[in-house]
Amino acid sequence: MVTSASPSASSSSALSSAASSALPSPLPPTAEAVVRAYTERHGTAPTVLARAPGRVNLIGEHTDYNDGFVLPAAIDRDTWIAAGPRTDRDVDALALDESGAEDRFTLSATPPHFEGGGWRDHVRGTLAQLVPLMAQPVGLNLVIAGDVPMGAGLSSSASLALGLLRAAQQITGDSALNGKQLARLAQQAENRFVGCQCGIMDQLASAEGRPGHALLIDCRSLDTRPVSLPAGTTLLIAHSRVKRGLVDSAYNERRAQCEQAARALGVPALRDATLEMLAGVQLEDKVFRRARHIITENTRVLEATEALQAGDLVRLGALMKQSHASMRDDFEITVPAVDQLAALLQDVAGDQGGARMTGGGFGGCCIALLKKELVPQALEALERGYRSPEGLPALVYLCEAGPGAQAQAWPVGTAAAGTIAA
CATH class of the missing domain: 3.30.70.890 (GHMP kinase, C-terminal domain)
Incomplete structure (x- = not known):
């Protein structure tokens, strides 16, 4: 029989442009799982919880890297990341969806590739884009999980990248980079490190999605316009x-x-x-x-x-x-x-x-x-x-069409420290 998978709970009111927008309450099971796994692994709660959606494109295929127009929508399927700062420059990453696979590397603008690539290269390449912007690079502990299907054309990699960038941004306490700038960094990771010469549609849709709307994107100017989906x-x-x-x-x-x-x-x-x-x-x-x-x-x-x-x-x-x-x-x-x-x-x-x-x-x-x-x-x-x-x-x-990438201090009400240079 046809297999149907229920979407995770997600906020229907928060705007995607704010890195500190409120996350869904109560949290969906995937979010609870990354918080629990982080706490068990590191003996303390994470300081940041981030989520970023996958996307589906209604129309406009391969037009993005031709400076054209696309009409995607962020969906209520997300990558969740529990994160916290380290005292060194290492990154310790655990991927629950990859049978608990791990990665450990030193934060650098030019990290080595992981033999075999996969999710590890997406993490390494995405965080590498932030290093030149950091006044003082800060290592990270990360636990990652999500319900965006991989290899399905729903942008699981863009979802991972925007979640990482929002988490790092929240940890540094600096919101100078807006959704469009974060999307560019995520695209750079794909182009320069992972090796896929993709356009910016996936990353920008994940960064700036709007509940109940598709997003008309001009891939040259990066201008976006929400387009309401018909009722019913x-x-x-x-x-x-x-x-x-x-x-x-x-x-x-x-x-x-x-x-x-x-x-x-x-x-x-x-x-x-x-x-x-x-x-x-x-x-x-x-x-x-x-x-x-x-x-x-x-x-x-x-x-x-x-x-x-x-x-x-x-x-x-x-x-x-x-x-x-x-x-x-x-x-x-x-x-x-x-x-x-x-x-x-x-x-x-x-x-x-x-x-x-x-x-x-x-x-x-x-x-x-x-x-x-x-x-x-x-x-x-x-x-x-x-x-x-x-x-x-x-x-x-x-x-349903949902909000773009978000992150907030965790537990709610705690403060983050550090800076990313504008």
Whole structure:
């Protein structure tokens, strides 16, 4: 049967722009688990508790690193981090979701890579971005856990990075860096250390999400605009169970092809190109189709924003269907299992919503924006019509749009010390 996972509790009122916004009360089990594990490991309570959400992208795939437009929403699935300062420059990290795996390294702007990479490289690379900004680098004790599915295209790595940055910011007691600046640091960690040449959408959505809203992001200026999701709708995310890994996939190849097309067109990025310009140059077929996807996808994002604002689910559904076809045929980042999921959900949505692949591609999830009364029908269709290549049912998450990354002193009311230079 279709496996459905309930979202963790999260705040529905706190704004994401404040690092010290109140966290949910009561705390969800994952948050309690990291606090308990920290206390057991270090013999004292953490001084900071941080959370940062995953995200789902409604429309606008691979447009972010082309300086284009995207329309993601932070979701009520989070990475939680219990943290405290050390008296040396070491970082002691424990990942509960990785069977209690550990890491220990010295805080540095150029830390060594961990053999095998994984979550440890994300921690090392993210904290490395802060070191040049620290007046006096402070070591950290960290316990990490979350319910953002890994390898599903829901930005578990961005969630981890923003949680780490918010925690470090709270420990230093310095809020000089805003959400956009923290998102840039998290992106730098991916680009410069982890090795994935991603854009900034994932990190900025995690940093600045708004409850009940998607976020229109101009990935050149980093201007953001909250876009209210229609009343009576829900975000249904269906995981194909085909895991994806952006560094090992053709993600970086797609970026290089886009940059090649931009050079041929004589524009800074494909955000500045038009279909008429594209028709006037000679490009290899694959490069031509990559560029066509980006150009048309940017237009679809802006039109989808207008459709959401007008409550026009018919138009939104058509745009999401066109987006999926473009990702399948021009950008070639879908796989048969994901195409099957999208078709099933599009049939259910009809003219009351839409569905498409979401994330970097090569596996992962589909997103459907549906009227809530259609959810039982969607679950039935997925149960009846979908099995992964290994014969497993779809893993379904029913989500709401939630707030961005937050951190606060823990226990509540205690003070943190230290500074990060502005």
